[in-house]
Structures are given as C-alpha cells and as structure tokens.
Amino acid sequence: MLRFIARRLLQVIPVLFVIITATFFMVRFVPGGPFTAEKAVPPEILRNLEAHYGLDQPLWRQYLNYLGRVVRGDLGPSFKYSNRSVNEIIADKLPVSLELGATALAVALVLGLGLGVLAAVRRNRWPDYLASSVGMLGICVPTFVMGPLLVLFFAIRLGWLNASGWYTLPDRILPALTLGFVYAAYIMRLTRGGMLEVLNQDYIRTARAKGASEVRIVLRHALRGGLLPVVAFLGPGIAGILTGSFVIETIFQIPGLGREFVNSAFNRDYTLVLGTVILYAGLIIGLNLVVDVVQVWLNPKLKFE
C-alpha cells in the first residue's frame, strides 16, 4: 500500500507542472490586465506598475521566475491587494472554506446516509417515498434558491439567525444546510441504490439464517457494501464542496476561498488565480488518492496496484 501511495504521489509532480503551465499562459492570454480600469491609468503610471510587478519582462522569463518561486513555496504578491501575498490570502481564507466544507459534508453524510438506509430498508413504503422525495427536491432546487429561502424564513421572518456573515457558530448553520442539502440528496440516492443491491446478496441471507440481528445485518454487512458508490462519489464530491462553494459564499457573504478564486479571474490577479488553481488541483488529486485507498479497504475484491 505504501508503494502504491508513493507512486501516486510522484505522479502529482508532472500533473501539477502541466496545470501550472497551462494556467499561467491561459490567464496571460486573456484580454485586459490587473490594472485595466474604466478610469484609464495614464501610460507612465502603468509603466511604473508593470515594472514593479515584473510584468515588463518577457513572458518566458516571468514564467521561469514564477516556477522558481512556487518551488520555494512562495505564490507571489497579489496584484489587487497590494500589501497581501497570495500565501497570506490562502492562509486567511482556506480555513473558512474548509470549515464550511466540513460542516456541509457532515450535514450531507448524516442526512444522506440516514435517509438512504431508511429508504432501502423500508423499500416501497412511505419512509422510502418520503426520503426519495426529499432527495429529488435536493437535486432539483439550486443553492441560490434554497439559500435565500432559508434566510427569508430563519433570519428575516423568525429572526433566529443572521442573514449573512461568518462571525459566530450559528452563522455556520444556514450555509452548511444549503450546501450540504444538495450533496445529501446525491448521497441518499447512492446509498439507497447500493444498499438495495447488497441486501439481495446471498451473504445477507446467510447472515439472516445464522440469526444475526437486523441492526447488525444492516450496519455491519449491508452498509459496508452499500457505501462503495458513495465513497466513489465523495472524492469529486468533496472537491466540489470545496471549490463549488462560490455561490454559497456569495449568498451568505462568507470570507472563503471560493469567492477569491472566481473574483481573482475577473480581477486578472494573475498570482492569485495561479495560487488557488494550484491549491485546488492539489486538493482534488489528494482526495482522489484517499478515495482510492478507502475503496480498497471497503471492498476486499480490489487490490492496490
């Protein structure tokens, strides 16, 4: 297993290199620059700015300089936030995104697994119909509808929670529910499907025949097999929760990295675009690796190779 992980980690280097190179040149070939403004900047001031950030050098040299910096772990200064570095911005905002992602994931897992198991065990009866309807609703209602609706009810009508912001613990509730609900719906459907397949297997019948309790059958035997599709989904799912939090962060004004990621592209904040892309690429690669390992652990039929 260690050799498997080591080999996979080595593969990360060329992948990241390609991603950095492609992003570096793509973002540079987009029209407009970090100092483009409707109130045009006089040419002599523009020259000073470009000289300050090294944008006056040939592109290949800027690229090599950037690579050299990244290898040393320095993602460079932000173009928009003049006295903040990309490292600082990521250090500020990544924990917020992680906290939001983790809470949303907890919501998704608790709701999704709970409802999924319930629906599978009570197949074609009202708990199943209820759970499936909730799942369908979660998949259909987009976050930008769900979020404002929750705010309308809990913050404006009832006055229990803040409409936006990220100050106290209760401020986490509505964003986590909104973001988690969509994923809960997928997890519910995958769990239900996986469980149904497993519950019809021979070994479940054997377990029943041996007199195992229903709880033991469901939790120990069926759930383990039923989780496989869920785990496969969780890799890209977690990455999606982390990178896709842009909408939630905007609806609730959460100081997370998702918004920085999107806005940096609009601001042509070259270094911040690259820094966030590198980070997200690393996260996705890492999560996929974790998922692969967990899948082997859950399914004895698979082997590391």
Add this chain to the structure above:
Amino acid sequence: MIPVGPLRSLPLGCLLGATLLGLAACSRPSPPPATERVLRVSQRNEPATLDPQLATLPDEFFIIRAVGEGLLVPAPGSGDTPPLPGVAESWTVSDDGCTYTFHLRAGARWSNGDPVTAVDFAYSVQRALTPALGAPKAALFFGLKHAAAYHAGRVTDFSAVGVRVINPRTLQLELEHPAADFPVTVASGPWIPVHRATVERFGAMDQRDNPWTKPGHHVGNGPFTLSGWLPAQEIAVRRHAGYWDSARVKLDGIRFLVFDNGDTEERAFRAGQVDVTMAVPFSKLAGYRAAQPSPLRTAPLHETRYLALNTERAPLDLPAVRRALSLALDRSALVEKVLQGGQHPAYSFLPPGLGGYQDADRITEDAAEARRLLAEAGFPGGAGFPVLEVTSWWASSAVLEAIQQMWRRELGIEVTLAQREARAHLAAMAAGDYAIAFVTAIPDCNSVTDLLTDLTSGNPGNYPRWSNPDYDRLVTEGSRLNSASNRLAAYQAAERLLLADSPVIPLYFNTQNFLVQPRVKVWQTDRLWTRFYKDVTLE
C-alpha cells in the same frame, strides 16, 4: 433489538434539527449595548488597500476618509460648495493664483498622539509622486510645480517640486500654472496624509506591499482609528479621542461591512444587520418606494453614463452621423420607462453642478433633424448604413435594447448588442477595437477639468479617439485660468464643441439608491461617493 425503520432515523433528524435550533436560540446575535453607538454601513468591494496614495475605489475611500483627513475636505451636498477646512484651518492664495499657503491647526493629532505637521503633508506628496510606488492617482498632484517631471524621473531632486514646509504649521504649495480648482484637488482622497514614522517602520516609502495599513500598525489622523479588519467581512474603526474635532463626533465606532452581492446586502438590511446600504436591487425598488415610512434614499451622482463612438471607424468618423445618433434618442423615456431608478437624462456631457459648473449648451433631441443629418451623410432612411456593434460590460441590456429600438424606429438603422466580461471590454475599448461602447465617467474630484481632459487628443481616457485642436486648447487654457468666470467660459466653449462634434453621446446622470435604517440620523453624502460620518447620530 433496536427497531430498524423510521424510529431509528427520525431521532437522528430530530436531534440534528434540535441541535441547530438550540444553537440558534442560545447565541442569537445580541444587539450592542445601548451605550455603544456603532454605525454599520455596507459597501460593495473589499478594499484592496487602505493606503490613501494607492487606493482608487470609492469603497476604499469610505474607510480612508474615516481614519484620515486631508488639508481640506469636500463639502457635503451637490458640489456647488467649495471644500471645507480639514487639517488646514485657513489658506491664502497669491495674486497670481500660483502659490497656496495652508495654515495647519494646532490641535491636529495622529492617532498615536503626534502632531500633524506640514512635514507629514510634504512627505505624503513626495510619496505619491515617487515613480516606484506606482500611485494610480499620481496625476492629482501634477498641478504642483515640477511634479509631473519628478514623477517621470526627469527631475530627481524633490526640493525642486513646488512643496515647501515654511514651519511645522505652514505648508506652501507652488503650482505650475494657476488653477481655480486647486483646493478641490487638495480635498481629494489621495491627498490624505500618511504618518512617515509608521510607513518607514514597516517598510520603504515607495514599497507597494508595505504593511503599515494593517490593524495594529495603522496610524491615521481622522475622526476614527482603525481597530479591526476581517478580510472579506468587515473593517472596524473606533472613535479617535485625540481628533481635533472629536467633540462633534457622535459615533463610538463604525463597522464597514463588505457585500459582494446586492441581494445578500438587502437581505442583511431586512434582518437588521446593516444601517446604511450601498445600493438597492432593482427588483426591490418599487417595493421600498411604496413602503411607509420608506428607508429608501435617492441621491444624484456626478456620474455621466455615455456612449463612446469610435471616430476612427466609418461611418462614425462623420460628425453628421454621430450627431444624428445622438439627436435620435429620447433620453427622458430611457430614464423614466427603462431605468426607473431616479436617474436624470443627460443633455450635456458634464454633470450640471459638478464643481459649480453650469452648462451653456444642451442637446436638443430632434428625430427629424437626425434623419436629415443621416441623409446628408449619405444614408437616407438608414439605407446602406452598416450594422454596428454596441458593447458594454455590465447588465445594461435593457438600456441598450431601448437605444437599439430608438435608432431602428427613428433612423432605420440596425445595431447589434454585445455584453463582454469587464476587463476584456475595457481592454478592447483602450485598443480602439470597438464601434460603440457604453462608458461610465466618474470624476476624481469635484471639478469638470478631469472629465474634459479625458477627451483631449491622445489621452488614455479618450475612448472615441477623437481629436479637436480647438477643444484641446480651450481645455488646457481653461484649466490654467485663475478667474473662475473666465474658466467657466472656456469650459463651456469646449463642451459646446464636444456636443456639436458628438464623439460621445451622453445618456444619463446616474443616481445612488440606497437604504437607511430609521435609527440613523444626519446621513450625508456628496455626489462623488463621499460619505460624511462626523455628524451622524444613532437613536
């Protein structure tokens, strides 16, 4: 045996729900104690910097003006009033209009207790003009003698620049040419001073990433001092007890809340989290207008929204065509039927009242005359007129669709509409790669000079790439006249040329619609996005 089924999962859901509600109930945001008078104002952009010489956006100056104060400060209201005393309690002008002497208050203090002196201002001017800093608004200092040369590196000795410290409380500024609107320039945001020792404690004078503006480092001279900064959330300031006019300040502090999204901001206002908003979503305007009492405020802005016509592109190189396009529009229908936000139709390019300006000439809309001009240019009834593209970067599609319709109806010509990503659009405009483009012009200070200068030959703000030597001469001469009435006459003549030649089609003067909670009293603004906090009270 534990029953499997609804009972096993339902408690889970109930538990989750109860936990969430319990959390909500026990730590519901408690209102600040009654003795604390903290104003919560919102803004659209996270400030990129709080450095007065590096900032560019109104959102940044919202905060910079709370924690800093220039020699002069803008006057609230319509723009007719000259600037008010700030750190300078009085000033005199020499007879030739080239030398301004500012007398600083004895009581002006930095937030660390140091007196605010003429040396601080001289240092700040030098900083703004130092090429390596790349101050985006350095041009606001170019009126000073040799300032532009120093900024360009042609003069390296700052003592040659027209800034003289007579004594700690007297600053003398010498201008290259007389300029009647110089005091207005001095009242602009980038003229707010920095504290030398603080800047140099954390880095070099010309270091863009100097961290001196961070909370804990920052030293300012405004009515408030910086107390906290939660990135992408809020910036907090506390009352500055050592401020010279602190007896007048009624607030204990201000929280500047950042909202990227107008709908989120409006919901926070309804939930009582915000006292003053930046805007109102269009879909909510009618509702707030009908509400009694209404929290809605409408404040006119000195902000011209116009169409730039690329005069290098046929047939827009013909003045008759450009005039025809302008005369064929019905601006009041545009404002009343389409925009519906209290904007004013623009029959001139310069916002009336900006720096006390009054327009002499106005566009007289006349569809028949427009058709005649178009026929004269060789396109009778629009026949043979090429299909031009109108580009914009914000969601102004309704306005542009109305214009498209007016041109089709009155002139028989077709245009296509294209909305581009902001910076791609601006880059195309700067490169002259467009036919007709929607532009917003916001002056840097309370003077028309800036907007007129934008359209002089070769200026980077001259998007139409228009050139008229008479116009250039009138604007340059006007900006150097000491007499306000002569200057007005020169500028009026320049604007008349501009409207006759029509490289730009003024559409409307913009308005700020925003919401104010009833507990806020004496909320004042000017028409250039300046907010005034000193007299604000909370009930």
